[in-house]
Amino acid sequence: MAFGSRPTGSGKHRGSSRLSRKTAGYAGIAALATTGVVGTIAAPAFAADNSGPSMEDTGQNPVVVANDLQGDIVAQADLQQRAADAVTAQAQAEADAKQRAAEAKRVAEAAEAKAKSERETAERVAREEERKRLNTYVSPIAGSYVSTSYGAGGAMWSSGSHTGIDFHASLGTSVRAVGAGTVVEAGWGGAYGNNVIIKHSDGTYTQYGHMDSLSVSAGQQVAPGQQIGLAGTTGNSSGVHLHFEARTSAQYGSDINPLAYLRSHGVNL
Numbered sequence: 573m574a575f576g577s578r579p580t581g582s583g584k585h586r587g588s589s590r591l592s593r594k595t596a597g598y599a600g601i602a603a604l605a606t607t608g609v610v611g612t613i614a615a616p617a618f619a620a621d622n623s624g625p626s627m628e629d630t631g632q633n634p635v636v637v638a639n640d641l642q643g644d645i646v647a648q649a650d651l652q653q654r655a656a657d658a659v660t661a662q663a664q665a666e667a668d669a670k671q672r673a674a675e676a677k678r679v680a681e682a683a684e685a686k687a688k689s690e691r692e693t694a695e696r697v698a699r700e701e702e703r704k705r706l707n708t709y710v711s712p713i714a715g716s717y718v719s720t721s722y723g724a725g726g727a728m729w730s731s732g733s734h735t736g737i738d739f740h741a742s743l744g745t746s747v748r749a750v751g752a753g754t755v756v757e758a759g760w761g762g763a764y765g766n767n768v769i770i771k772h773s774d775g776t777y778t779q780y781g782h783m784d785s786l787s788v789s790a791g792q793q794v795a796p797g798q799q800i801g802l803a804g805t806t807g808n809s810s811g812v813h814l815h816f817e818a819r820t821s822a823q824y825g826s827d828i829n830p831l832a833y834l835r836s837h838g839v840n841l
Contacts, residue, residue: 706752706773708796709837712780712816713739713747713803718841719813722829728810735827736779736817741803743784743812749794750778750834756822758789758800764815765807768800769822776833777822781815782807 720738741747753772761767764781768788771777784804788794805812818833819826834841 705796709751709834709839710748710797711739711834711839711841712750712778713741713745713814716740716745716814718831722831728808731825735824736781736815737830739814739816741812741814743802743804745803745814746799747780747783747801747803747814748797749800750816750839751796751837753778753794755788755790755792755794755800758786758792761807763808765809766801766804767807770794770800771822775820776828777819777826778830779815779817779819781817782809782813 716739718737719740720734722734722737724734725732726734749770751770751772753770755768756771756777757767757769759766761781764779766783766786767779767781768783768786769777769779780800782803782805783801784806786801788798788800794800803812803814809815816830818828818830820828831841
């Protein structure tokens with residue numbers, strides 16, 4: 573042995589045996605599989621194996637994740653995905669509910685608008701029909717005819733001529749207002765007997781004389797065709813009939829042709 577040389581395999585720094593770091597790594601893996609802990613294995617007690625592949629001696633060697641820990645990670649990821657899916661589904665459900673509510677509101681508003689439009693149309697039609705009805709004129713006695721004309725002369729009339737027209741009628745026949753208006757007189761009218769005078773919306777007046785009885789009173793509003801009394805022969809009368817006049821005022825002497833008046837308002841006589 574040369575001076576200063578050291579025998580192979582002797583001294584405190586001699587090389588490690590075949591129980592190398594590789595062997596220690598295997599032992600660490602076995603321990604990890606038993607404990608289920610992820611970590612590193614300290615290996616200060618094992619020296620490098622000069623005869624085989626070696627790893628850099630950092631003092632800590634990585635170990636593989638055990639199968640059961642991998643399963644936990646997969647399960648946790650699955651739970652997180654399910655939670656995320658549930659949140660997404662909830663958000664979608666809320667969005668769908670809002671959309672359905674908005675659609676229901678739109679349908680309700682459309683139905684309400686349609687109902688309102690139909691209501692307004694019906695009201696407008698009703699008003700128009702009422703306006704037409706109120707502007708309608710009728711004969712004072714339905715189905716009758718003129719028995720004495722306007723302006724006929726004779727001693728029967730104080731003015732020397734007939735100031736109205738006479739309608740044929742039987743006792744108790746219904747006498748009607750020829751148009752809408754306000755009753756300004758209802759009662760005894762001297763030579764006219766029981767009579768009614770009506771003021772109409774156009775400012776004209778109509779008079780109904782010799783009636784047996786009256787159905788209205790002064791101040792009352794009447795509609796076209798409304799009964800105002802029954803035909804008779806009261807006052808200066810030669811028999812049952814209706815004396816009808818058209819006037820420009822309520823006063824005697826303001827008479828106008830009643831037949832022309834009725835015809836101008838659409839009454840066919």
